Amino acid sequence: MSSREDILGRVRAGLQRNGANAAAGREAMAAALANRVQGPKPAMDSSPKALLERFRVKSEQQSTTVDIVAQESDAPAAIARYLTAMNLPKSAVAQPSLAALDWSGAGLSVEPRGARDADLVGITGCFCAVAETGTLMMCSSPETPAAVSLLPETHIAIVRAARILPYMEDAWNLARQELGALPRAVNFISGPSRTGDIEQTIVLGAHGPYRVHLVIVEE
Amino acid sequence: MEIKSMHFKANASAKLADVVLQGNLKNAKGKFVTKRAEAIKDLDDFEGTRDAAVAIRNKVIDNLDLWLERFEQKALDTGAQVLWAKDGAEVCRLVTEIAKRHGVKKVTKSKSMLSEEAGLNQALEAAGIQPVETDLGEYILQVDNNEPPSHIIAPAVHKSLSDVADLFHKVHGTPRKTEIPALTREAREVLRGHFLSAEMGLSGGNFLVAETGSVALVTNEGNGRMVTTMPKVHVVITGIEKVIPTLEDLSTLMRILPRSATGQSISNYFSILTGVKRPEEHDGPEHLYFVLVDSGRADVVGGDFHAMLRCIRCGACMNHCPVYQTIGGHAYGWVYPGPMGSVLTPLYAGIENSIDLPHAATLCNQCGIVCPVKIPLPDLLRKLREKQTERGLRPLTERIGLRLWAWVAQRPTLYALGASLGARYLKWLAGESNRIRLLPTAPEWTLGRDFPAPQGKTFRELYAARRNATPRA
Amino acid sequence: MAKVRVGLFVTCLVDLMRPRIGFATLKLLETAGCDVVVPEAQTCCGQPAWNSGDAPGAVALAKKTIAEFEGFDYVVTPSGSCGDHIRSEYPALLAAEPDWRDRATAxxxxxxxxxxxxxxxxxxDSVPGDHEGSITYHDSCSGLRSMGIKDQPRALLAKMNGVELREMNGCEECCGFGGTFSVKFGEVSAAIAERKCDNVLAxxxxxxxxxxxxxxxxxxxxLRxxxxxxxxxxxVAEVLAGRV
Structure with a gap:
C-alpha cells in the first residue's frame, strides 16, 4: 500500500468514514469553499481619507517611512529626495512595470529588471495595500519580480491611494477579480525585515531590507 | 530527532541548577506575555476571532481526508507535486531523493519543526548534501554543534547575547561583537551567499490553502522568502493537519497567529505561494514539492486527542507556562516543549517514551486560556495521565498509593482515623519550629521548601468536640 | 423567609492541616444567616485521583460526595480548586451514567x-473580621480561571477598614503547587514558588x-x-471571619 493510501486510510478510520458521512462532508466542504465566510474584523472608517490615514499610521508603526505625493509622475523626484536625505545611492533596480516613469529626469539611474545581489535600492509598486495592518500586497509576475522587494537593503514602494483597501479579505477579492488565479507568489509586506531571535530584541534588516519607504500617490 | 523525554525529571533538575540558563530564562520571561497582551487589545472581538479560528480548524480536521484530497488536487493543478510520508524516515528518504534528482549540493532551510522531528539535517548530511539553517535562531543552534531548539518560534531563546557573541567569534573567526545588530548583520552576510548558491530551498508550512493549492508562510526575517524565491527547487514539509479551506480563513487565522506568537498585529512577511515559476518570470522555483507528513497525526484523528490537531504552533502555551518559564524547552527532551509538547510528544513519539511529560504541569490552565484555537490542554494532559494509568505505565508505588488513598477516602471512619493520626504525626514531626524541613512521606516537597505544620487535630475532631460542648437547639 | 441550608464541604486539606479555616468558613456563613450543616462522612472530592489518571477512583468519590451533599440548597467550600472540581468535572466524569450525570449537573x-x-x-454587606494590616492577594488558578473568582474576595476585603490591599506583580500566575505536581516534581514546583514569593515580598x-x-x-x-x-x-476566610 502506498503511504498516501495508508495515511488517508487511517484518517478515514479515525473519522469512521462511510458513504453517508462522506456525502455530508463533501457538502460541508463545498459550502465552505463557496461561502468563504469572513471572521470578525476590527471596525474601521472606510472613507478614502481615513483609509489613507490608517494605512500611514500603521505603516509607520511597523518602522516604515511614508511620503505622500499628488500624482505618479511626482514619485521619481520624491524618491530622489528620500535617497539624498538618507545618503543612499542614486541607482536602483525597479520592477519592469515602472519602466515608463521619468527616472533620469529626477537624477536617478534606474534599471527595470529582476533583482541581483549587488542591487542596493529596489523600487516597486504594489498590487494593493491593506489599511488594517499597514501592509503591502505584492503579486509576482514578469513585470513585478518578487526579489526586487527582497534582495536590496532599501525597498521603496509606490502605492496608489485608491488601491488602499480596508482588510486583507478585500485584497483577496480584488485579486480574484483582476487576476483570476493567484500568482506564484503573493507577499504581504509590513515594514523592514526583522528578527528578535537574540534576547527578543527587535533588530531591523535580518535577511531582507533594512528600510522600507512608501511613496503614496494621492491622485 | 532523538527522544530524551524519558529523562525529563533529571533534565529539569540540571536546568534548574544551570545558573547561566536561569539568568537567560529570567531575562526572557514575560516579554512574549506582555507583547501578546498588548497586541490582542486592538482586535475589537478577540474572543469572536478565536471562535472563528476554532471553527475553521474544526471544519478541516473533522473531514480531514476530504480536505487533503481537495488540497492535493488543487496543488497538482498548479504544477506542484504532492508526496506523502508516513514517518520521519520517509521524509528523509523523499527529500534526499528530490535533492539527488535535481543535482542539489546545498539546501537552504526556513524553520521547519517537522524537519526537526524527522532529523532531516543528519539525513541530508549523510547523503552528501549540505543543509543550511537560515532562521537566525536556527542558524545559531546549527553552528553550535546542532543544538536542538528550545522553543517552537524562538528556537534560541535560551541563549544570551553573550552566548551568541562567543559563538560567532569562535565559528566565524571574526572579532567578538557585543551588539545585537552587528551579530545579526554578521549572520546576514554569511547566509546571503548560501541563499544565492543553494539549489534547493526547504520550508515548513503554516497553512495549506485548499481553495488554491497554496502554502502560506509566516515569517519576519525574510529567510522564508529567500528560500522560496531564489533556488530552483522548493520543498514544503508539512503535517497533514495544516489544511485550511479558503483565503478568507487565512485572513482570520492571521489576525490571531502573530498576535499570539510574537505579539505582532501581522508578521513582517506573509507569503502565499502557488505553483512554480511562470513563463517569463525572473524568479521563483521551477519545481515545487509538497511532502505531507503523518508521523503520528493520522492516528490522532477522531480520538480523544482530536482537538490537538487544531494547533497552529504559535507558542503562546509555552510562553505562559510556569513550568516552561522555569526550566526552558530543552528539559522536555524532544521537538515540542511546554504544554502543547507535553501532549504531542506522547502522541507522536510514544506515550511510553515520555512518562513524565503529561504530569509536568500544574494544570493551572493558563495555556488553555491563551490558546488561540482553544485547545483544552489541561484536559488533554489529564487524559494522557489516564491512558498511562490504564496501561500500567506509572511507577508501581504511585499506582498503589493512589489506589489505596482513593479506597480509604471512600471509607469515612477509616479516613477520619488516618487523618487524625496524620495530623498528629506531622505536628510531632514539625516540633517547636512549627515546620517540617524533611518530609519522609513526600521528600520531594521539602527539597526546596518547608512543609508548614498542621494544627494537630482534624477539623472533624474539633467540630465534633464543639458540637458536643454546645448542643444545638 | 426560611434560612438557606448550606452543606459545608470542608476539603481534605483543611480538615488535616488548618481546621481554623473550616471554622472561619462556618462563622462567615452563619453570620450571614445560613443554616450550615457539615456532613460527617465527607472526605475528599476526588480531584487528586482524577488528576492522577485514576478515573475509577475519581468516579467513586464523586458519587460519594454527590450523595452526601445533594440534599442542600447550596454546597459551599473554602477552595476554588475543590469547588471547580465539583462544578466543572463531576458532570463530565459521570457523563456515561445519565442518572448520575443529571445528579452531578444539579x-x-x-x-x-x-x-x-x-x-x-x-x-x-459586611464581614465580621477585624484584621488590620496590609495584604497582597494570590489568585489561585482553578478559582480564577475556571470559576471566575477575582473581584469577589477583593470586594469583601474592601469592606474591612483595617485592611490595605497591595497588589503584587503576577498575582494571577500559578504558585507552582499543582496538587501532586508539588511532590512529583518538587524542585520545579519550589522554583516556581520562589518567583511567587519574590513577588509577595516585593x-x-x-x-x-x-x-x-x-x-x-x-x-x-x-517563604520560610x-x-x-x-x-x-x-x-481569605480567616481574614474575613476574624477570631473563631
Whole structure:
C-alpha cells in the first residue's frame, strides 16, 4: 500500500468514514469553499481619507517611512529626495512595470529588471495595500519580480491611494477579480525585515531590507 | 530527532541548577506575555476571532481526508507535486531523493519543526548534501554543534547575547561583537551567499490553502522568502493537519497567529505561494514539492486527542507556562516543549517514551486560556495521565498509593482515623519550629521548601468536640 | 423567609492541616444567616485521583460526595480548586451514567466557592473580621480561571477598614503547587514558588492571602525556607471571619 493510501486510510478510520458521512462532508466542504465566510474584523472608517490615514499610521508603526505625493509622475523626484536625505545611492533596480516613469529626469539611474545581489535600492509598486495592518500586497509576475522587494537593503514602494483597501479579505477579492488565479507568489509586506531571535530584541534588516519607504500617490 | 523525554525529571533538575540558563530564562520571561497582551487589545472581538479560528480548524480536521484530497488536487493543478510520508524516515528518504534528482549540493532551510522531528539535517548530511539553517535562531543552534531548539518560534531563546557573541567569534573567526545588530548583520552576510548558491530551498508550512493549492508562510526575517524565491527547487514539509479551506480563513487565522506568537498585529512577511515559476518570470522555483507528513497525526484523528490537531504552533502555551518559564524547552527532551509538547510528544513519539511529560504541569490552565484555537490542554494532559494509568505505565508505588488513598477516602471512619493520626504525626514531626524541613512521606516537597505544620487535630475532631460542648437547639 | 441550608464541604486539606479555616468558613456563613450543616462522612472530592489518571477512583468519590451533599440548597467550600472540581468535572466524569450525570449537573449548579457565595448569592454587606494590616492577594488558578473568582474576595476585603490591599506583580500566575505536581516534581514546583514569593515580598505587604490552602502551604513553606519569618500566610476566610 502506498503511504498516501495508508495515511488517508487511517484518517478515514479515525473519522469512521462511510458513504453517508462522506456525502455530508463533501457538502460541508463545498459550502465552505463557496461561502468563504469572513471572521470578525476590527471596525474601521472606510472613507478614502481615513483609509489613507490608517494605512500611514500603521505603516509607520511597523518602522516604515511614508511620503505622500499628488500624482505618479511626482514619485521619481520624491524618491530622489528620500535617497539624498538618507545618503543612499542614486541607482536602483525597479520592477519592469515602472519602466515608463521619468527616472533620469529626477537624477536617478534606474534599471527595470529582476533583482541581483549587488542591487542596493529596489523600487516597486504594489498590487494593493491593506489599511488594517499597514501592509503591502505584492503579486509576482514578469513585470513585478518578487526579489526586487527582497534582495536590496532599501525597498521603496509606490502605492496608489485608491488601491488602499480596508482588510486583507478585500485584497483577496480584488485579486480574484483582476487576476483570476493567484500568482506564484503573493507577499504581504509590513515594514523592514526583522528578527528578535537574540534576547527578543527587535533588530531591523535580518535577511531582507533594512528600510522600507512608501511613496503614496494621492491622485 | 532523538527522544530524551524519558529523562525529563533529571533534565529539569540540571536546568534548574544551570545558573547561566536561569539568568537567560529570567531575562526572557514575560516579554512574549506582555507583547501578546498588548497586541490582542486592538482586535475589537478577540474572543469572536478565536471562535472563528476554532471553527475553521474544526471544519478541516473533522473531514480531514476530504480536505487533503481537495488540497492535493488543487496543488497538482498548479504544477506542484504532492508526496506523502508516513514517518520521519520517509521524509528523509523523499527529500534526499528530490535533492539527488535535481543535482542539489546545498539546501537552504526556513524553520521547519517537522524537519526537526524527522532529523532531516543528519539525513541530508549523510547523503552528501549540505543543509543550511537560515532562521537566525536556527542558524545559531546549527553552528553550535546542532543544538536542538528550545522553543517552537524562538528556537534560541535560551541563549544570551553573550552566548551568541562567543559563538560567532569562535565559528566565524571574526572579532567578538557585543551588539545585537552587528551579530545579526554578521549572520546576514554569511547566509546571503548560501541563499544565492543553494539549489534547493526547504520550508515548513503554516497553512495549506485548499481553495488554491497554496502554502502560506509566516515569517519576519525574510529567510522564508529567500528560500522560496531564489533556488530552483522548493520543498514544503508539512503535517497533514495544516489544511485550511479558503483565503478568507487565512485572513482570520492571521489576525490571531502573530498576535499570539510574537505579539505582532501581522508578521513582517506573509507569503502565499502557488505553483512554480511562470513563463517569463525572473524568479521563483521551477519545481515545487509538497511532502505531507503523518508521523503520528493520522492516528490522532477522531480520538480523544482530536482537538490537538487544531494547533497552529504559535507558542503562546509555552510562553505562559510556569513550568516552561522555569526550566526552558530543552528539559522536555524532544521537538515540542511546554504544554502543547507535553501532549504531542506522547502522541507522536510514544506515550511510553515520555512518562513524565503529561504530569509536568500544574494544570493551572493558563495555556488553555491563551490558546488561540482553544485547545483544552489541561484536559488533554489529564487524559494522557489516564491512558498511562490504564496501561500500567506509572511507577508501581504511585499506582498503589493512589489506589489505596482513593479506597480509604471512600471509607469515612477509616479516613477520619488516618487523618487524625496524620495530623498528629506531622505536628510531632514539625516540633517547636512549627515546620517540617524533611518530609519522609513526600521528600520531594521539602527539597526546596518547608512543609508548614498542621494544627494537630482534624477539623472533624474539633467540630465534633464543639458540637458536643454546645448542643444545638 | 426560611434560612438557606448550606452543606459545608470542608476539603481534605483543611480538615488535616488548618481546621481554623473550616471554622472561619462556618462563622462567615452563619453570620450571614445560613443554616450550615457539615456532613460527617465527607472526605475528599476526588480531584487528586482524577488528576492522577485514576478515573475509577475519581468516579467513586464523586458519587460519594454527590450523595452526601445533594440534599442542600447550596454546597459551599473554602477552595476554588475543590469547588471547580465539583462544578466543572463531576458532570463530565459521570457523563456515561445519565442518572448520575443529571445528579452531578444539579449539584454543580448549586456549588460555590466561599467568597463567590458570599458576594454573588448572599450579597453580604459586611464581614465580621477585624484584621488590620496590609495584604497582597494570590489568585489561585482553578478559582480564577475556571470559576471566575477575582473581584469577589477583593470586594469583601474592601469592606474591612483595617485592611490595605497591595497588589503584587503576577498575582494571577500559578504558585507552582499543582496538587501532586508539588511532590512529583518538587524542585520545579519550589522554583516556581520562589518567583511567587519574590513577588509577595516585593509587594511589601504584611500578609499574603488566598483562597486555596494548597497554594498557601506552598507559599508559606517557600517563604520560610527563604528565611522569611514575618510575612503572614492566611486563608481569605480567616481574614474575613476574624477570631473563631
Amino acid at each position: 449539584l454543580a449548579s448549586r456549588t460555590y466557592e466561599l467568597t463567590d457565595f458570599l458576594v454573588t448569592v448572599l450579597k453580604v 509587594s511589601g505587604a504584611q500578609a499574603v492571602v488566598g483562597g486555596d490552602l494548597g497554594c498557601l502551604l506552598n507559599i508559606e513553606g517557600k 525556607r527563604m528565611g522569611n519569618e514575618t510575612t503572614q500566610v492566611l486563608h
